Amino acid sequence: MAMQPAEMTITQPRRARKPWTWERVYPILTLLPSIIAIAVFVYGFIVWTGVVSFTKWNTLVPDLSWNGFANYRAIFQDFRFQSDLRNLLFFTVLFVLVSMIIGLFLAVLVDQKIRLEGLFRSLFIFPMAIAFIVTGVVWQWLLNPSTGVNLILKALGLTHLPKWYVDITIVPSIPWGHIKFGLPLALLAVIIAAVWQMSGFAMALYLSGLRSIPDDLKEAAAVDGANAWTTFWRVILPQLNAVTVTVVIMLIHISMKTFDLIYAMTGPGAAFVTDMPSMDMFQTTFQGNHYAQGAAISIIMLLLLAIFIVPYLTYSLRGEKP
Amino acid sequence: MKMRRVLAASSVVAVALAVTACGSASSNNTSSNASGNTANRVSNGGAKQVEIFSWWTGAGESDGLKALIKLFKKDYPGYTVINSAVAGGAGSNAKAVLANRMQNNNPPDTFQVHVGQELLSWVDAGKMEPLDSLYQQEGWNSKFPKQLIDMVSHDGHKYAVPVDVHRGNVLWYNKKIFDKYHLTPPKTWNDVIQDAKVLKQHNITPLALGDKDQWETTMLWEDILLGQLGAQDYDKLWQGQISFDDPRVKQSLQTLKALMSDVNSDHAAKVWQDASQMVAKGTAAMNVMGDWAKGYFTSDLHLKPNVDFGWTTTPGTEHDFMVIVDCFGLPKGVKHPEGTKDWLKVLGSVPGQDVFNPLKGSIPARIDADKSKYDVYSQQAMTDFKKDQLTPSLAHGAAASPGFLDAANKAINQFVNTGDIDTCIQQLQSAFQQNPPV
Numbered sequence: 001m002a003m004q005p006a007e008m009t010i011t012q013p014r015r016a017r018k019p020w021t022w023e024r025v026y027p028i029l030t031l032l033p034s035i036i037a038i039a040v041f042v043y044g045f046i047v048w049t050g051v052v053s054f055t056k057w058n059t060l061v062p063d064l065s066w067n068g069f070a071n072y073r074a075i076f077q078d079f080r081f082q083s084d085l086r087n088l089l090f091f092t093v094l095f096v097l098v099s100m101i102i103g104l105f106l107a108v109l110v111d112q113k114i115r116l117e118g119l120f121r122s123l124f125i126f127p128m129a130i131a132f133i134v135t136g137v138v139w140q141w142l143l144n145p146s147t148g149v150n151l152i153l154k155a156l157g158l159t160h161l162p163k164w165y166v167d168i169t170i171v172p173s174i175p176w177g178h179i180k181f182g183l184p185l186a187l188l189a190v191i192i193a194a195v196w197q198m199s200g201f202a203m204a205l206y207l208s209g210l211r212s213i214p215d216d217l218k219e220a221a222a223v224d225g226a227n228a229w230t231t232f233w234r235v236i237l238p239q240l241n242a243v244t245v246t247v248v249i250m251l252i253h254i255s256m257k258t259f260d261l262i263y264a265m266t267g268p269g270a271a272f273v274t275d276m277p278s279m280d281m282f283q284t285t286f287q288g289n290h291y292a293q294g295a296a297i298s299i300i301m302l303l304l305l306a307i308f309i310v311p312y313l314t315y316s317l318r319g320e321k322p
Numbered sequence: 323m324k325m326r327r328v329l330a331a332s333s334v335v336a337v338a339l340a341v342t343a344c345g346s347a348s349s350n351n352t353s354s355n356a357s358g359n360t361a362n363r364v365s366n367g368g369a370k371q372v373e374i375f376s377w378w379t380g381a382g383e384s385d386g387l388k389a390l391i392k393l394f395k396k397d398y399p400g401y402t403v404i405n406s407a408v409a410g411g412a413g414s415n416a417k418a419v420l421a422n423r424m425q426n427n428n429p430p431d432t433f434q435v436h437v438g439q440e441l442l443s444w445v446d447a448g449k450m451e452p453l454d455s456l457y458q459q460e461g462w463n464s465k466f467p468k469q470l471i472d473m474v475s476h477d478g479h480k481y482a483v484p485v486d487v488h489r490g491n492v493l494w495y496n497k498k499i500f501d502k503y504h505l506t507p508p509k510t511w512n513d514v515i516q517d518a519k520v521l522k523q524h525n526i527t528p529l530a531l532g533d534k535d536q537w538e539t540t541m542l543w544e545d546i547l548l549g550q551l552g553a554q555d556y557d558k559l560w561q562g563q564i565s566f567d568d569p570r571v572k573q574s575l576q577t578l579k580a581l582m583s584d585v586n587s588d589h590a591a592k593v594w595q596d597a598s599q600m601v602a603k604g605t606a607a608m609n610v611m612g613d614w615a616k617g618y619f620t621s622d623l624h625l626k627p628n629v630d631f632g633w634t635t636t637p638g639t640e641h642d643f644m645v646i647v648d649c650f651g652l653p654k655g656v657k658h659p660e661g662t663k664d665w666l667k668v669l670g671s672v673p674g675q676d677v678f679n680p681l682k683g684s685i686p687a688r689i690d691a692d693k694s695k696y697d698v699y700s701q702q703a704m705t706d707f708k709k710d711q712l713t714p715s716l717a718h719g720a721a722a723s724p725g726f727l728d729a730a731n732k733a734i735n736q737f738v739n740t741g742d743i744d745t746c747i748q749q750l751q752s753a754f755q756q757n758p759p760v
Contacts, residue, residue: 058725059443059447059723059725059757060421060424060443060444060446060447060449060724061446061447061448062425079732079736080732140591144588144591145587145588145591146586146588146591163587163588164591165590165591166587166588166589166590166591168739266534266590266591267534267535267536267590268536268735269590270589270590270735270738270739271735271736271739271740272732272735272736283728284728286414286417286418286421287414287417287724287727287728288724288725288727288728288729289421289443289723289724289725289728290725290728
């Protein structure tokens with residue numbers, strides 16, 4: 001600040017057409033590092049992965065000759081990748097839906113002007129502070145069919161104990177490609193772990209949404225004679241639409257990238273019932289040395305994500321304009 | 323204003339640093355890759371140095387590596403040793419890091435790799451230097467079994483020095499259970515299935531398996547396959563001279579399928595240590611695993627060999643030795659080739675092998691090592707190693723290319739859950755065509 005006057009006197013006469021003032025250069029300079037880093041390490045490597053996915057680089061020796069769509073055909077015909085797509089679909093739908101419902105439910109409960117609100121709020125959010133890899137290890141023990149919660153269930157006298165993540169049953173089992181289409185029951189165990197971890201996050205977002213609804217609205221509804229239930233469905237819930245969109249997008253992208261949770265908890269699973277594209281990509285690339293096929297899997301993952309993210313981004317960017 | 327300028331300036335400097343760091347990464351790697359070693363800040367150009375890359379981070383093996391490094395420093399004073407061990411994933415993390423460094427022409431001075439196809443895929447990629455003169459000079463040609471030398475050779479040149487040998491075709495059993503129910507170690511897989519009937523009546527899992535990491539079932543299958551084909555035809559299968567639709571290959575899958583009903587139903591939730599533990603605790607009677615399980619029984623679970631647990635070769639493989647061998651070689655374009663060669667000399671020497679292997683729980687690759695330094699199991703294994711047919715393990719990268727192994731793990735995992743033999747054979751066959759051996 002001390003330099004300001006001196007600077008001003010020097011630049012004053014030419015102020016009208018000076019193009020590079022400090023005020024203009026400064027933001028560019030501060031943004032430059034991240035722009036360069038993101039350009040190289042995110043977009044640069046996306047392009048490179050795309051290039052590799054069309055090559056014949058499927059051994060240790062890089063072979064960048066053109067292979068057309070052969071890698072894509074290979075992965076789509078692979079029963080493992082088919083299983084991945086099935087698992088990803090069911091995992092994403094159930095994980096997002098259940099996390100959202102539980103998150104909203106918890107948020108409404110916490111919003112009841114209860115005592116110790118801060119305590120409960122923290123309690124529900126805490127799981128999010130844990131790394132997925134830790135969650136995976138813990139739930140691997142809890143839902144282990146021979147050592148985990150089944151011991152409690154057994155003590156309670158249950159005879160048909162759930163097999164949790166080693167259950168290879170698929171419901172309903174409809175032939176599809178090389179595999180059976182349906183919900184693999186083993187996935188439910190993984191979904192429980194993921195929901196446990198992320199529903200607190202949904203709660204936090206919903207809670208902030210609830211808090212931003214002006215009291216006038218609720219009062220107006222009360223004046224009109226609406227009971228609590230109607231107020232919630234007709235007045236409060238519609239106000240939370242924007243939050244819901246955010247929650248869905250955030251959870252979808254977490255679910256599509258899931259790797260560590262699966263890696264620690266179940267691995268690809270018996271008959272690949274808990275496998276995910278990310279897991280497949282890792283093993284195809286770094287254990288099988290099929291670099292081009294691994295790249296093709298990555299590109300498919302990116303495209304799947306883009307289906308959800310791109311409309312959201314355009315929607316929110318448009319929303320920001322005055 | 324001042325504060326802002328400082329910020330802006332520092333961010334520009336940060337970019338400049340990042341860019342130059344990227345540019346020079348290939349010529350100067352020691353600071354970023356040495357694991358926890360800060361002693362070599364000095365320029366590495368002419369210094370006497372050697373970087374050793376491995377995945378030996380577990381209890382016995384990291385002790386063994388330390389003992390080897392100590393011996394190396396005594397025999398060749400003046401070297402700075404960089405121990406670049408990468409932990410995790412039974413070597414899969416290390417392999418990913420290694421592939422990255424090799425592709426960037428930034429190889430470690432030497433690296434751990436399994437003999438056979440896993441090593442030869444690097445040789446085939448033109449990344450390894452031949453070591454024929456070192457073999458000549460050290461007289462190694464007669465000190466390692468010829469079949470083992472063949473597994474580190476390509477087109478008549480030798481490319482690596484084997485250090486430690488593990489055996490893959492071992493069936494471990496709980497001795498107390500066997501005594502209690504008057505069972506004898508099985509000679510055929512049919513014996514196993516017959517024993518299983520007795521064991522199941524007493525609520526004991528006949529055969530423990532933990533295949534969360536997938537390779538364990540592949541390993542069980544390769545042992546069945548070896549018993550079915552015999553050593554010579556087993557080799558021929560991996561060389562492409564016998565087809566996968568050979569009736570004996572089908573029979574091996576049939577046996578695997580039959581065995582799966584005698585296996586613990588939660589095998590997909592367990593890893594190999596869990597399976598060994600089931601045998602140790604007596605909830606299961608038998609387990610097929612490499613002889614690193616012996617180290618787990620004796621060191622971790624404090625069991626006594628021949629008292630608490632017994633062992634035999636997997637059925638039909640009495641005269642075969644499924645080898646899982648780590649070796650080290652000399653990559654092309656390393657910064658300290660002299661250091662690598664001196665290190666390899668220590669690795670290939672009797673003292674080197676005898677200081678490492680007792681700690682790791684493996685046996686030496688040399689046939690003239692000092693037997694008295696090894697335990698009762700290893701002494702017997704050393705005798706077998708000298709006279710048996712050595713066969714390469716599929717599950718541990720020796721028999722077939724990494725690409726085929728990945729596909730085989732997939733096919734076998736699917737197979738044990740669906741039981742569809744024809745599909746499995748077809749998948750193995752097409753994977754073998756797409757990923758031929760070197």
